Amino acid sequence: DQQVKQNSPSLSVQEGRISILNCDYTNSMFDYFLWYKKYPAEGPTFLISISSIKDKNEDGRFTVFLNKSAKHLSLHIVPSQPGDSAVYFCAASRTSYGKLTFGQGTILTVHP
Amino acid sequence: DAGVTQSPTHLIKTRGQQVTLRCSPISGHKSVSWYQQVLGQGPQFIFQYYEKEERGRGNFPDRFSARQFPNYSSELNVNALLLGDSALYLCASSSPAGGLGTDTQYFGPGTRLTVL
Numbered sequence: 021d022q023q024v025k026q027n028s029p030s031l032s033v034q035e036g037r038i039s040i041l042n043c044d045y046t047n048s049m050f051d052y053f054l055w056y057k058k059y060p061a062e063g064p065t066f067l068i069s070i071s072s073i074k075d076k077n078e079d080g081r082f083t084v085f086l087n088k089s090a091k092h093l094s095l096h097i098v099p100s101q102p103g104d105s106a107v108y109f110c111a112a113s114r115t116s117y118g119k120l121t122f123g124q125g126t127i128l129t130v131h132p
Numbered sequence: 133d134a135g136v137t138q139s140p141t142h143l144i145k146t147r148g149q150q151v152t153l154r155c156s157p158i159s160g161h162k163s164v165s166w167y168q169q170v171l172g173q174g175p176q177f178i179f180q181y182y183e184k185e186e187r188g189r190g191n192f193p194d195r196f197s198a199r200q201f202p203n204y205s206s207e208l209n210v211n212a213l214l215l216g217d218s219a220l221y222l223c224a225s226s227s228p229a230g231g232l233g234t235d236t237q238y239f240g241p242g243t244r245l246t247v248l
Contacts (some may be wrong), residue, residue, distance in 0.1 A: 056239075059242070062133050062241055063222055063224075063240050064222070064239045066237070066238060069236060117182075117226065118187075118236035120224075121177070122174030123174050124172070125173075125174055
């Protein structure tokens with residue numbers, strides 16, 4: 021049972037444009053959502069998080085949007101840079117400290 | 133400050149053997165979680181420890197076990213290895229945010245286990 025889904029295996033974007041990565045979840049008990057970035061041969065790097073009491077959180081070029089009614093979240097990267105090329109995972113948790121349930125990941129490629 | 137460290141980096145074992153993976157959390161972090169990531173999928177939760185107590189267990193067989201030591205480092209043990217145990221094993225550490233935010237989990241580089 022895939023409780024967190026990233027339906028786009030890959031995304032290709034031109035440098036300077038916006039990258040939008042999407043994530044859907046099915047478990048209404050999830051209260052915290054996070055995005056991680058992963059380069060080959062490295063562990064996931066935390067990018068940004070949002071709790072269910074908010075619908076938007078910004079950190080520099082990264083903004084996460086949460087639509088609880090649709091059980092959907094998205095990560096916007098503006099402007100996209102070649103160094104952003106990596107695998108992006110969304111993750112969800114029922115508590116602020118509990119286990120993370122990850123999506124399958126989306127490979128983002130930013131072309132110069 | 134040093135991040136989460138894991139050892140070894142790579143490991144090759146044969147079916148039926150046993151393996152121990154090690155993790156040192158970020159200084160001051162008291163919680164350690166273990167995840168398994170197979171190729172093409174997201175990490176899957178195996179265990180979480182907080183203050184040396186097991187706080188959560190994922191859907192993995194009893195061949196998988198873990199413990200946390202008084203210095204908050206942790207070991208993951210896998211017995212009777214199967215080919216399907218080949219994966220990247222990730223350790224993450226976190227620290228309670230005192231209700232001010234999420235206990236963000238920070239990951240180490242992982243241990244790549246290959247079972248032949």
